[in-house]
Amino acid sequence: MELLNDMALFVEVVKAKGFRGAAEVMGMPNSTLSRRISALEKAIGLRLLHRTTRKVELTEAGQIYFERCKRIVDEARLAHEQLGDMLAQPSGVLRVSLPVDFAITYLAPLIAEFAGLYPGITFDLDLSPRRVDLVSEPFDVAIRIGESENSQLIARPLITLVPYLYASPRYLEVAGVPDTPSDLERHQCLNILRDGTWTLNNGAQTLSVAVGGRFMVNSVGLLRRLATLDQGIVLMHDEIIVDELRNGQLRRVLPEWRGKAVTVYAVTETRLLPAKTQRFIEFLRARLA
Template sequence: MELLNDMALFVEVVKAKGFRSAADAMGMPNSTISRRISGLEKAIGLRLLHRTTRKIELTEAGQIYFERCKRIVDEARLAHEQLGDMVAQPSGVLRASFPVDFAVTYLAPLIAEFAGLYPAISFDFELNPRRVDLVSDPFDVAIRMGESESSQLIARPLASLTPNLYASPGYLKRAGEPGKPADLEQHECLGILKANTWTLHDAKRTSTVAVGGRFTLNSVGMIRRLATLDMGIVLLPEEVVADEVAGGTLRRILPQWHGTPTPVYAITETRLLPAKTQRFIEFLRERLAR
């Protein structure tokens, strides 16, 4: 415990850029902090700081030690906050990254519900198809679909979304309705980027079908919209096209067949989360699993 306290003092000295500023911020005598840091250096056996009358500078060893200590001290603080938040309303700014179309079409109502449950939390969201770097970007959590990311990050499964085949009544009237997966080869199929095969499953079989069409897109929202405008067949999760199906602009075809389930993950840098992030992940897991 004494070592952890000295590490915290060291972090505060570096952040304050001096012993006097750190002493003022922490309400401790300057001489006490200086003595504790000197003791820390002696225990380690390396000099951590170059001291001058006007400022301090990190040594090479000090820079390495600071980066490690800061992470340890931050996690210790979060652990303390987390215990307090168990009996208090979580608060603060929740920074999250979402895939654009999934957030707009499916997560938005859930986010609104969560915001109503926790009025002390404010939100800073980025909707972007790129996979943000949680180590260098200051996000609390990233929601991602598909395979989990780097093994250095923590991936918490939230749900698994199964894509089905849909088309508009207008398209089916014009082009006819496929009766089996192989018939899709003769149809306009709207897919993501350069995907030229769809793998479909029924209760006993798997069928891989070559598909194509006039449109190549990188937006699920645009694919869905074109499908409602009679431009082709889509393979999308029910959750993404629920409004269109309810409104009659799309209907399911080949109902005994479905695509390969797509996992949804909450990605974080650490397992130790502040209450705002933990509650958000737990909320999404509960709602998406319904």
């Protein structure tokens, strides 16, 4: 590598027709440049330059060496640029851990759009409900709802989700429409949390309401489905039930009241990310913003 650098310095001296101009181009002292070229001549055992007080001229051996050096240096620079372009282009396998229902309902169209933009990337998407270990498992990024328990990981916020209350028109027809949060205590409430309490606020006050029902499940997707099947009221984010709202399977209940907001993060083990991961996170932040 040092020899290649000295060859590049020699080429610059010849092109500049002197040490002073080459030293300015290379950003180094004139004396240092002269010393490096002398060391190069000594290393290869050839006199490359005739030095005078005004200029330098190539020797016959120097002319041959210059032509070869220029070709080698140009090829090395081109290879370096091509390597840099290759490394900067998103490619390879992108391994992502995703929350099941949020990914299927909300992120799937965005992932498809991203895939169309970067055909060099292939995808390994894990939708298991467990939280993967980014330190010991080969994932590039995890999309997580709520903050990470591991403070050593890097969490980049993507979007804040606000849950609201929803039920099917049929359930409300049979059970009645609640008028106040306290009315929820008399309704079937579909809950994913085991404490049986919903914290609601309307911008002016915050209330904790004890809720219960016949179903206690650990799947957001099943809760959503049970709500469409007239089984009760659910507290859920718009982004997860967008289709059910569009087709009228669910409608908002107590519309002025909402649950506690949660943030969706892109979590990585390090800040030093390959292009594929960096572009994916940037894409999601731009779209979700």
